[in-house]
Amino acid sequence: MTVAIAVGLLTAGAVYLLMKREMLRVVLGFILLGHAGNLVLISAGGTHQRTEPFGTAADASAVADPLPQAFVLTAIVIAFAITIFMLVLAVTGGENDDTRGEGEVPPDPLPEEPNDAEPNDAEPKDEKPIDEKPIEEVRR
Numbered sequence: 001m002t003v004a005i006a007v008g009l010l011t012a013g014a015v016y017l018l019m020k021r022e023m024l025r026v027v028l029g030f031i032l033l034g035h036a037g038n039l040v041l042i043s044a045g046g047t048h049q050r051t052e053p054f055g056t057a058a059d060a061s062a063v064a065d066p067l068p069q070a071f072v073l074t075a076i077v078i079a080f081a082i083t084i085f086m087l088v089l090a091v092t093g094g095e096n097d098d099t100r101g102e103g104e105v106p107p108d109p110l111p112e113e114p115n116d117a118e119p120n121d122a123e124p125k126d127e128k129p130i131d132e133k134p135i136e137e138v139r140r
Contacts, residue, residue: 018033046065
């Protein structure tokens, strides 16, 4: 029961952090999710018997199952590598590593040019760029 509560709390904290927009919080949420997964793998081996995986017991049933422990060791190595990769992405990212929310307009990459040109009193010409074709021609 204690392991299930710990897994639930770690998963809830991970989901909360993953829903944030900052990259560092996403990394921390991923770490918590990895710990929750490790606890699930360890509990799959049975929490009622926690002896050494390699023992000298005459009864083979008294020795803990080494397979979940091997899975957890592999998961720790993989999670460590992914965490380092995500931290490198966070460090090498720009000033604003946030993602845009719904309805937010992306910033203009090019600043507006100042209107220093003298106003032209001549009538504007009705010229179309070469690329543009009337819609009727495109549909044919």
